[in-house]
Amino acid sequence: MPPLAQRNLLHDKVRLAVTLTGIVFAVVLIVVEMGLFVGFTVTTSSIIDKSNVDFWIVSKHTPYIEQGAAFSERKLYQVLATPGVANADKYVVRFAQWKTPTGAEESVQAVGFNPYTGIGGPWNVVEGNVEDLKTPDAVMVDELYKKKLGVTRVGELFEINGRRAKVVGFTRGIRAFTTTPYVFTGFKNAQGYTNLREDQTYFILVRAAPGTDKKALQHALELRLRDVDVLPTAKFSSMTRIYWMFTTGAGVAVLIAALLGLVVGVVVVAQTIYATTMDHIREYGTLKAMGAPNSYIYRVIITQAGIAAAAGYVLAMLVSFFVVRASQTGGAAILLPWPMAVGIFFLTLLMCTTAAVVSINKVTSIDPAMVFRG
């Protein structure tokens, strides 16, 4: 087939620019809205997802990570005595008050972990290292919150709930959904920062020994431990996400925005592709008059839409790349994981071809006798 679709698209540069601008606008809008949703969702459970353990043992009916209640640390020994457990550590995630030397206060979430095993510790450490958290009063915060917490460099001293805290390093990109920064520290420090009794913990993180049947281990732990829930990491992550994104309504707003972005994107693309097809309506009428079957005309129009979709997608991804990068240092992360990027490609194709199909209905209903009307 002569390249009618390609030529139709490339012939009028202004129309091409308008078409691609429409698609790029729509795709970037979708990336931003969906990326915000994914960003928020991932952020709510990042501490759980990055813990790299198999189970979280939490107080009974804990709905999400910020809501754990303290329980006796004796359960740690019961866990360690359970066959199939390779490792287990106490863990704290709790709100506390951060105080700068100037007296300004900020809410933070103290994350206390065992710095000797590193389980549940910080990731993406860009200054200092996790080992430094073995020293008393040592804390690590994220670069994103330096300004908020009044931190400028390693070695500075602050107070958390009236206790000394010394910044020994920084992480990059560890956000908190609640906008309350995480402060990583050793478990013992965290007990002090959160007024947790010495014989208590909020969570126990459990790693199964290699080759262990995890279902069976969960069952064994549930039999052995009272008044706690034994949650697979994925489940606790999902519970936390669902709580923040849907139960609180915070995520619903973001989700609605994402869906609206999708609808606006579809409308923009539909209008753009429709207009592009209508520009060539007389040519399609000529094709029909010459005897082209509808399938031939569908192919031209869908090819045209497909090329526009692919070109628009590539440009939109370039723009999105910069938007996503810029968001990393901003207040809200826009994430574009590759499965989402692939999904958006197919969504773009779908939007463009659907819009083309709408215009096809118009084209196939053309009266071929139009070609005789001057």
Place this chain on the structure above:
Amino acid sequence: MSAAISVRDVTKVYVEGTNRVPVLHGVDFDVEQGDVVLLMGPSGSGKTTLLSIMGCILRATSGSVQIAGREVSGLSERELPGVRLQHIGFIFQGFNLFPTLSVGENVELALDLKGTRGPKAKDEARRLLEQVGLGNKYEAFPSDLSGGQKQRVAIARALSGSPGVILADEPTAALDSHSGRNVMEMMRDLAHKHGRGVVVVTHDSRVLEFGDRIVHMEDGRIAKSITEAAA
């Protein structure tokens, strides 16, 4: 010689809301192979409607239409494009070339519709363009051509697949007299030398000398039919 087109007692009524507008009233009309028939008459006389029915673009309300001996009046909307492809070449007043395709590609597109593709289509397109004197314009675009040249490309396109019938709607209306004569000479050659049935709807009295038969229409009827010899 058998008729390229045979129209018997054809009527056409357009329905506009509750109104029925009759446009053709029992038209009988034949186009023989090798004949150029000029279809003339005032605006609204039904010429273009008759041309559209003969071209299988419109369906008659009643009556019989045969193209190359095949009855087409009973065919469905899905079957008519196949008849157009196989038997009929169209030439339009506004040329209706695809502006984004080169001259050669315009002809190749018509060949593609008829199943001729690749190098064979290129060779055939070149041959057809040479036949209309535009062998050197294969790579040119319609916007680079004069009106007469565009109409010659349209003729080359109409000839793709060697249809037995050529239907032309005001082919000289947008051309100067020299180009118009040139185009009509080609039409005559298509009929006389290649045995095609050619129907030309026209208002242009300058082309009268090229018709083997001149059919006048008025109010949806054939008012008079004059053969060249009789004229």
